[in-house]
Amino acid sequence: MADTALVTGAAGGIGQALCQEFCQSGYYVIGLDLPGTKTPDSCDAVVFADLAMLCRDQDYQSKVLAQVRSHLNSNPLKVLINNAAIQVVKPVEQITPTYWHATLDVNLVAPFLLTQAFLGDLTITQGSIVNIASIHATLTKPEFVCYATSKAALVGLTRSLAVELGDRVRINAITPAAVATPMLLAGFEGKNKAFEELGQMHPIGRIATPQEVAQAALFLASDQASFITGAVLSLDGGIGSRLHDPV
Numbered sequence: 001m002a003d004t005a006l007v008t009g010a011a012g013g014i015g016q017a018l019c020q021e022f023c024q025s026g027y028y029v030i031g032l033d034l035p036g037t038k039t040p041d042s043c044d045a046v047v048f049a050d051l052a053m054l055c056r057d058q059d060y061q062s063k064v065l066a067q068v069r070s071h072l073n074s075n076p077l078k079v080l081i082n083n084a085a086i087q088v089v090k091p092v093e094q095i096t097p098t099y100w101h102a103t104l105d106v107n108l109v110a111p112f113l114l115t116q117a118f119l120g121d122l123t124i125t126q127g128s129i130v131n132i133a134s135i136h137a138t139l140t141k142p143e144f145v146c147y148a149t150s151k152a153a154l155v156g157l158t159r160s161l162a163v164e165l166g167d168r169v170r171i172n173a174i175t176p177a178a179v180a181t182p183m184l185l186a187g188f189e190g191k192n193k194a195f196e197e198l199g200q201m202h203p204i205g206r207i208a209t210p211q212e213v214a215q216a217a218l219f220l221a222s223d224q225a226s227f228i229t230g231a232v233l234s235l236d237g238g239i240g241s242r243l244h245d246p247v
């Protein structure tokens with residue numbers, strides 16, 4: 001039986017690339033995304049569920065986990081990819097507790113609860129977890145307070161779980177800078193100059209592709225990364241090393 005992987009946010013730009021990459025590498029991939037989202041093309045099985053509700057409702061959580069288990073077919077999970085996220089973009093004055101709860105539930109608490117739920121499986125399979133964080137964990141911009149804080153916390157979660165879980169489960173994070181997802185590209189439609197400028201801000205001269213994020217996740221999940229745990233892989237085309245002097 002193939003190794004199994006659960007990918008959250010599977011219908012999104014990076015999620016689809018993750019599903020495709022893991023499928024192509026021989027994993028049996030279960031994709032999870034919100035009810036009403038398009039079924040990701042390259043998943044072997046799909047679970048439609050709201051991760052925010054999973055954090056708040058114990059019965060709902062049990063039902064969702066049972067659904068995932070039904071697709072696992074008694075095979076313990078080998079890889080968990082916490083990729084789903086929401087991004088609230090609001091000035092400080094407009095941020096209410098509702099935005100905080102929504103952001104922290106999906107971006108932080110759900111990754112923890114899924115880790116907890118599949119800890120037994122991942123221990124049996126000597127599996128691993130990859131958390132898709134963001135460059136916003138360390139470098140951010142105005143109006144990203146909720147998102148940036150949640151991603152910094154996800155990095156903290158990655159490190160602290162790695163310490164506690166030791167040799168049971170490896171757990172790592174990736175912090176991508178801008179990634180050319182369909183949504184990002186749509187936002188730059190008709191703004192070629194701005195898109196080019198964004199690329200040029202990265203020393204490598206362009207932004208990342210979703211496939212590059214997926215390939216990094218595949219490596220971190222693989223046995224080739226067997227001594228890597230608690231790591232935060234910066235996938236940023238060098239932008240995080242750049243000093244923003246006017247020359």
Ligand SMILES: NC(=O)c1ccc[n+]([C@@H]2O[C@H](COP(=O)([O-])OP(=O)(O)OC[C@H]3O[C@@H](n4cnc5c(N)ncnc54)[C@H](O)[C@@H]3O)[C@@H](O)[C@H]2O)c1
Nearest residue numbers: 009011012013014034050051052083084085134176178179
């Ligand atoms: N695109 C970028 O430039 C970029 C850069 C750095 C990090 N990231 C991170 O990569 C990951 C994927 O981002 P993306 O660009 O593909 O975004 P996206 O919006 O295309 O995908 C996110 C997916 O998560 C799902 N999701 C949101 N809330 C959910 C919920 N409550 N329950 C279940 N699923 C839910 C959405 O339906 C969506 O399919 C995110 O963690 C994001 O923070 C993206």
